[in-house]
Amino acid sequence: MDMCVHFHVDRPMIKDSELKLIEGGSITATFISAIARCINSISDLGRSLGSSIRRIQTGSYCR
Numbered sequence: 001m002d003m004c005v006h007f008h009v010d011r012p013m014i015k016d017s018e019l020k021l022i023e024g025g026s027i028t029a030t031f032i033s034a035i036a037r038c039i040n041s042i043s044d045l046g047r048s049l050g051s052s053i054r055r056i057q058t059g060s061y062c063r
Contacts, residue, residue, distance in 0.1 A: 055061060
């Protein structure tokens with residue numbers, strides 16, 4: 001006995017010209033994640049640059 005039930009719904013097909021007119025949201029989760037990673041990278045770069053400048057000024061180097 002087949003336990004799968006298949007539903008068939010007749011939907012009108014969308015034409016290629018109509019697909020080109022669809023506008024989606026410009027802000028997606030991927031975009032927000034990329035912006036957050038970019039901000040974190042800039043923050044890390046600034047932190048390491050600041051630490052390097054501080055070490056040069058105080059003369060404390062890792063040996």
